Amino acid sequence: MLRFNRVFRDGGGFDSTLVMLALGYLVVFSAFPLVYNLVMSFQNVDLFTLASFDRPFVGFDNYKAVIGDPAFVPILQNTALFVALSVFLQLSIGFALALFFQLEFPGASWLRGLFLAGWVLPGLVAGALWGWILAGDFGVLNHVLQQLGLSSGKIFWLSDPEVSLYSIIIANVWLGIPFNMILLSVGLAAIPDDVYEAAALDGASRLHRFLTITLPLMRAQLGAVISLGVIFTLQQFDLFAALTQGGPSNSSNVLQYWAWQMSFQEYRIGNGSVISVLMILFVVFVAYFYIRSTRNEHAG
Amino acid sequence: MLAKNQWLRWVLLAVAICLVGLYLFPVYWMYVTALKPDVETFRNPPTFWPHEPNFRVAEVWVQYRVGSYIRNSVIIALGTVAFVVTLGTGCAYVLARVRSVWMDVVLFIVLMMQVLPSSLMITPIFVAYSQIGLMDWPRTGVILAQAAKVLPLYIVLVRATFTQIPRELEEAALVDGNSRLGAFCFIAVPLARNGILVTAILIFMQSLGEYVYSRSLISDSAYQPATVGLQFLVGRTSSDWTGIMTYAAIYVTPILILFVALQRKIVSGLTSGALK
Numbered sequence: 001m002l003r004f005n006r007v008f009r010d011g012g013g014f015d016s017t018l019v020m021l022a023l024g025y026l027v028v029f030s031a032f033p034l035v036y037n038l039v040m041s042f043q044n045v046d047l048f049t050l051a052s053f054d055r056p057f058v059g060f061d062n063y064k065a066v067i068g069d070p071a072f073v074p075i076l077q078n079t080a081l082f083v084a085l086s087v088f089l090q091l092s093i094g095f096a097l098a099l100f101f102q103l104e105f106p107g108a109s110w111l112r113g114l115f116l117a118g119w120v121l122p123g124l125v126a127g128a129l130w131g132w133i134l135a136g137d138f139g140v141l142n143h144v145l146q147q148l149g150l151s152s153g154k155i156f157w158l159s160d161p162e163v164s165l166y167s168i169i170i171a172n173v174w175l176g177i178p179f180n181m182i183l184l185s186v187g188l189a190a191i192p193d194d195v196y197e198a199a200a201l202d203g204a205s206r207l208h209r210f211l212t213i214t215l216p217l218m219r220a221q222l223g224a225v226i227s228l229g230v231i232f233t234l235q236q237f238d239l240f241a242a243l244t245q246g247g248p249s250n251s252s253n254v255l256q257y258w259a260w261q262m263s264f265q266e267y268r269i270g271n272g273s274v275i276s277v278l279m280i281l282f283v284v285f286v287a288y289f290y291i292r293s294t295r296n297e298h299a300g
Numbered sequence: 301m302l303a304k305n306q307w308l309r310w311v312l313l314a315v316a317i318c319l320v321g322l323y324l325f326p327v328y329w330m331y332v333t334a335l336k337p338d339v340e341t342f343r344n345p346p347t348f349w350p351h352e353p354n355f356r357v358a359e360v361w362v363q364y365r366v367g368s369y370i371r372n373s374v375i376i377a378l379g380t381v382a383f384v385v386t387l388g389t390g391c392a393y394v395l396a397r398v399r400s401v402w403m404d405v406v407l408f409i410v411l412m413m414q415v416l417p418s419s420l421m422i423t424p425i426f427v428a429y430s431q432i433g434l435m436d437w438p439r440t441g442v443i444l445a446q447a448a449k450v451l452p453l454y455i456v457l458v459r460a461t462f463t464q465i466p467r468e469l470e471e472a473a474l475v476d477g478n479s480r481l482g483a484f485c486f487i488a489v490p491l492a493r494n495g496i497l498v499t500a501i502l503i504f505m506q507s508l509g510e511y512v513y514s515r516s517l518i519s520d521s522a523y524q525p526a527t528v529g530l531q532f533l534v535g536r537t538s539s540d541w542t543g544i545m546t547y548a549a550i551y552v553t554p555i556l557i558l559f560v561a562l563q564r565k566i567v568s569g570l571t572s573g574a575l576k
Contacts, residue, residue, distance in 0.1 A: 017390075019394050022388050022390070028448075097319065100316070105310070105313045106313055107313060111320050121509070121555070122527055124527040182567060264422075264426075269427060
């Protein structure tokens with residue numbers, strides 16, 4: 001007993017206990033669902049077999065059903081467009097703002113921090129706000145566009161299949177800008193001033209300095225921010241629920257929302273699992289790059 | 301270089317204020333709409349300042365049962381924070397102090413668990429809950445799942461706090477005859493309390509806005525949080541936008557006040573963890 005006490009209080013037992021507490025929890029509530037998801041993707045799971053432990057295995061039938069679904073290819077394309085455009089716009093606007101707030105003026109860092117107010121809003125509230133701004137008849141965005149002469153008629157942002165996906169991208173970019181900007185600001189602040197001063201003495205222009213100093217030194221940061229952007233964009237669910245529910249007729253649907261619809265609206269739970277498995281594989285692949293890029297920075 | 305030109309500094313400040321104003325316009329629009337009477341809300345052209353301010357807070361609070369929804373949100377958020385702080389603090393401490401291959405593996409697993417999207421994890425969680433009967437305690441189910449979702453972020457951020465505390469203080473305590481448990485509880489945790497508190501608040505704010513798990517696991521509206529209640533309002537075709545914006549304003553004003561009060565600490569806590 002005394003020995004047990006000493007190991008637990010002073011030795012490796014102390015470390016392992018603390019780590020196992022958290023890790024055990026994650027294994028039960030994160031790792032187990034992952035594995036279970038994989039199992040279910042090979043089973044026939046619907047409302048009748050939901051609570052049973054003995055469900056028929058159906059091989060790759062669920063995979064065939066999902067990939068053969070006529071909605072699969074359009075939704076896959078939507079997802080790719082949603083991620084690519086969101087990440088690109090978040091990154092470029094966020095980077096531009098980070099560079100701007102790097103300039104010296106009173107209150108720069110405090111004002112920059114205010115942007116995070118958008119980030120702390122619950123996604124669903126942000127969705128509701130944008131739903132009102134984008135509303136076809138009384139939305140303020142249509143009014144502003146018409147006043148500026150940018151559009152002649154009213155754009156039905158949420159109900160027109162041509163633009164519904166873009167309205168979600170607009171809201172998603174709005175949500176993602178603060179995070180991109182703050183992380184990139186940290187990287188910019190870490191670049192020592194004398195590097196720029198030396199280059200300025202050598203007569204390098206601002207653009208030249210940006211391309212030859214800022215960008216190369218920010219490479220690790222940009223890699224991390226892009227990977228995080230892809231991960232967060234693939235996690236985006238609330239905006240779809242608040243704005244379009246994937247419609248009209250799947251024109252703004254993406255895989256992560258489709259997976260949920262399969263499981264919780266159509267009760268084709270096996271099919272929902274298939275989409276989840278495919279998406280999770282992709283997310284983990286991106287996460288690997290993120291972790292690697294932060295590690296490299298750590299070492300260097 | 302810029303100090304040469306005082307004017308430029310003020311011009312930049314003006315531009316910065318415009319940028320912040322433009323960015324925060326949706327939040328402003330929420331408050332303005334909440335204050336307008338219905339007639340003014342649907343006026344064309346829209347007014348950018350409420351001419352006949354009209355407080356509907358009390359009415360909306362009763363009509364849409366905002367009180368019950370927000371109480372559930374707070375219960376879920378507090379439960380999540382309690383779980384995460386209890387389970388995560390020790391793990392973060394060990395990951396900050398012990399360097400070994402095993403700890404690298406643990407850190408890698410934790411980082412990987414951080415990226416799993418809730419909307420994809422909910423399917424297996426829902427089925428497993430149905431099988432073991434956890435659907436009878438829906439809020440507890442949401443708390444358990446949400447805690448697993450945010451635990452990795454908590455560990456990563458608090459670990460960054462612990463690495464900033466010099467370990468000499470703990471070593472001195474050990475020499476004085478303290479156990480490791482004592483050094484952890486009475487030296488390390490008190491020194492890291494600011495970081496722990498800020499991270500806990502961050503987790504609290506995130507869980508206050510949790511939607512996917514609550515929507516999928518809680519079917520009785522008496523237990524649903526504010527996000528789900530808001531979604532049902534937005535989803536209706538005939539939309540009472542003043543009411544929705546009032547609802548949203550009631551819901552997020554405390555979050556925004558908390559954020560402005562702690563802005564600096566949240567920003568620095570967030571940046572230290574995400575890139576280290």
